[in-house]
Amino acid sequence: MNRDDILTVVRKHLAGVLDGVEAASIDPARSMKDYGANSLDIVEVVSASMRELRLKVPRSELSKLTNMDGLVDLLHKVATEKSATP
Amino acid sequence: MTALVRLSHDDGVAVVELCDGRQNALGEAMVMELRARLEEAHHDETCKVIVVCGALEVFCSGAPRELLARLTTGDILPSDIALASALLDVPVPTIAAMEGHATGGGLALGLCADIVLLARESRYGATFMNMGFTPGMGMTRLLEHVLSPAVAHELLYTGELRRGADLEGRGVNHVLPRADVRARAIDIARRIAEKPRSALELLKHTLAAPRRAAFAASRLDEERMHTLSFADRATRARIEAEYIEES
Numbered sequence: 001m002n003r004d005d006i007l008t009v010v011r012k013h014l015a016g017v018l019d020g021v022e023a024a025s026i027d028p029a030r031s032m033k034d035y036g037a038n039s040l041d042i043v044e045v046v047s048a049s050m051r052e053l054r055l056k057v058p059r060s061e062l063s064k065l066t067n068m069d070g071l072v073d074l075l076h077k078v079a080t081e082k083s084a085t086p
Numbered sequence: 087m088t089a090l091v092r093l094s095h096d097d098g099v100a101v102v103e104l105c106d107g108r109q110n111a112l113g114e115a116m117v118m119e120l121r122a123r124l125e126e127a128h129h130d131e132t133c134k135v136i137v138v139c140g141a142l143e144v145f146c147s148g149a150p151r152e153l154l155a156r157l158t159t160g161d162i163l164p165s166d167i168a169l170a171s172a173l174l175d176v177p178v179p180t181i182a183a184m185e186g187h188a189t190g191g192g193l194a195l196g197l198c199a200d201i202v203l204l205a206r207e208s209r210y211g212a213t214f215m216n217m218g219f220t221p222g223m224g225m226t227r228l229l230e231h232v233l234s235p236a237v238a239h240e241l242l243y244t245g246e247l248r249r250g251a252d253l254e255g256r257g258v259n260h261v262l263p264r265a266d267v268r269a270r271a272i273d274i275a276r277r278i279a280e281k282p283r284s285a286l287e288l289l290k291h292t293l294a295a296p297r298r299a300a301f302a303a304s305r306l307d308e309e310r311m312h313t314l315s316f317a318d319r320a321t322r323a324r325i326e327a328e329y330i331e332e333s
Contacts, residue, residue: 017249038143040187040209040247043330058327 001083003076006053010068010075013048017041028068046071055079091119093127098134098279099272100127110140111150112169112191121172128176134279134286136176137271138199139183142264145208148190151329154217157312158322170223173198174298177287179278183271185264189213189247189330194223197232198301200294203271204250205264216245218324220311227300233257 007028015023018035026035032042046062055078065071092103102123104110112120127136140146149157156162173180173195182199190213196202204210212229214221221242230238233256241248254261262270278286315321 038187038207038209040189040211040330044209044247059330060327063331 001053001076001079003072006049006075006079007068007072009052010045010049010072013045013052014068016048017045026068028072031067049075053079055082089119090116091123093123095127095130095133097276098132099275100130100133100136101272102127102136102138104138104140104146107141109144109147110192111147112195113150113153117169120169124172124176128178131283133178134281134283135179135181135275137181137183137268137275138173138196139268139271140186140188142185144186145182145184145188146192146195147187147330148192148194148213148223151325151331154219154325154329155322157219157316158325160317163309170194170198170228170301174294174301177290178283179286179290181271181275183268184208184210185267187247191223191225194221194225194228197228198224198297200290200297201271201274202232202258203260203262203267204253204258205267206249206251206254206261207264208250209247210250210253211245211247212242213245213247213330215243217328218318218321219315220308222308222312224301224304224308226308227304228297231297231300 010028011023011026014026014032014035014037015021017037021035032045037045050056053075055075057074057078061074062071065074090104090106092105094101094103102120104116104120106116110116124136127133153162169191179201180199181201181203182196183203184196185205185208187208187210188196189211193210193212212221212225214225226242229242233241233253237256240246250261260270
């Protein structure tokens with residue numbers, strides 16, 4: 001799983017909770033809040049993404065993130081660690 | 087000390103507003119104030135109806151993290167959170183104007199009202215199981231009393247935060263744009279306030295009986311499940327990891 005795959009999943013779930021936003025047009029340097037997602041929309045987008053990617057990050061770590069790039073990096077790091085574990 | 091709960095009166099309509107300026111979590115001080123304001127409201131004999139509301143962003147986030155932690159250590163018992171009954175036992179009709187998010191015990195609180203209004207954009211969830219413990223505050227029965235049992239059970243199992251818009255037509259009274267929720271609740275309250283208090287009390291006693299019975303029926307089972315699920319050592323870590331802390 002590469003970083004772009006993860007970004008695609010996050011974009012898809014964010015577009016799913018927003019009205020009239022194209023997944024491909026979402027800029028990962030921005031925060032989901034910038035696109036109008038409220039705090040619990042974000043909780044659902046992140047958990048739906050983790051479910052699809054079969055990754056698990058404690059919510060306490062997620063709360064430090066400020067934009068989607070940060071989320072994608074964190075998920076990518078966890079995915080890499082997971083695939084390295086025999 | 088600033089008030090955590092405000093009470094205002096206007097022509098028979100009492101408005102009880104959770105206003106801690108944060109997440110309106112049900113900590114001990116909040117619960118005490120909420121109970122006191124509810125009592126104060128209906129002890130006033132001119133009061134015909136009570137509207138319970140929170141902030142535009144958040145109605146009520148349920149039990150705070152510290153309180154959940156104390157439940158895992160056995161410091162306090164879940165039954166100590168005697169809030170739901172305080173709203174259920176109000177002798178006049180109650181309306182929950184849930185403009186903002188409501189999760190866990192916060193959603194249970196709203197479902198204790200006779201008339202429930204949600205916002206399309208806000209999210210509502212029975213989040214208990216996400217943190218590894220079974221639902222409380224009557225949620226095992228209150229949710230299916232309002233929504234259908236099928237939908238209620240799905241929400242209880244999954245802990246999903248569902249958008250108000252997705253709950254439209256599922257058993258709640260109104261699902262409206264966030265900005266319109268409070269005005270509609272007040273409008274409903276004004277209609278109710280035109281009626282005599284004694285007749286309202288009689289009707290409330292009868293109409294709310296099934297809801298009170300549903301809540302009463304939940305207590306024994308929920309306490310039994312809580313004793314077991316809070317005693318599980320994994321629950322404490324799960325609360326730490328999964329509790330939704332808002333920015």
